[in-house]
Amino acid sequence: MKDQPDLKLLSTFLAVVEHGSMAAAAAALGYVPSAVSQHVAALERDLGVELLVRRPGSRLILTSAGRALARAAADLFEATARFRDAADGIARREVAELRVGAYPSAVSHLFPGVLSALRPRERGVRVRLIIVETHAGLPRVRSGDLDLLIAYRYLPEDPPVASAELALTSLGHEPLVLVAGPQPGGRPLALEDCLDREWTSGLAHSPDRRLLHRWAGELGIAPEVTLETEDLHSMLAMIRAGLAVGWIPAGLIDASLTEGERGGGGVQRVVLPPGSAPMRREVLAVSRPGTRPPIADELVALLTRALRDVGA
16 A cells, blocks of 8 residues: 555545446546546555445446445545645734733723724634733744734833844824822822822933933933832822822723723823923834735734724
């Protein structure tokens, strides 16, 4: 027996099984009947067993070996068809699973609505969403562990940057809002009212801390940061408790709590001096060059629109 079956002989044999005779199989395949008979005989020689009981003038009868081979051959051709479909899909950059990394506030405030609009499962695609900060996600994109990373950048000179390993698409800019705890009587809070208060921001040399220092330097002020954390939810909790002032991404703040004082432990915007430059961070989609499938492009487009709504 040969190590690999002759697919042409197997295909002819299955046609004989399906149509019930050499002549009918020959008509279906466009062969002469003698060619079909030769194919079946050659297959029997390769396997060393009889596959068909040939009786002149009657329908062909499959032997037990013939029935077993017919089932195995049908499974083989079905698997081959599935493989070809999968290979064609891969060539068209279709995927069964898209591994997406994103920073925590994007997952909680952008992705629920975006994934509901995309409905990947209805299209046979599973989006595996992984919460990861930008600095930790970039190596995973390079290694191929992540297909797409939704990242942020506070300063243009900071990572991520485009390279031979990383392709970047800007989704837009997310506004940062200077907020404090609610004031008694709904009194507006101006920046000068916050200069003697404690502030919260990132660690000493983190991008958001450096952005804060750059902004403060342009205004000639020196806010005192006493709560250093990379956890935005911790920052917001301290601000809501009236213990600190800080810049928070607009998407993290409930829309009903961003304009003036709102009751129930909310926050209020700090009124900035006229002409103050807006604070914001850029949001980017990061992938390996040339590897982004169509559904990833659709996801990026939806995230771009969702981010635009946050900034509106």
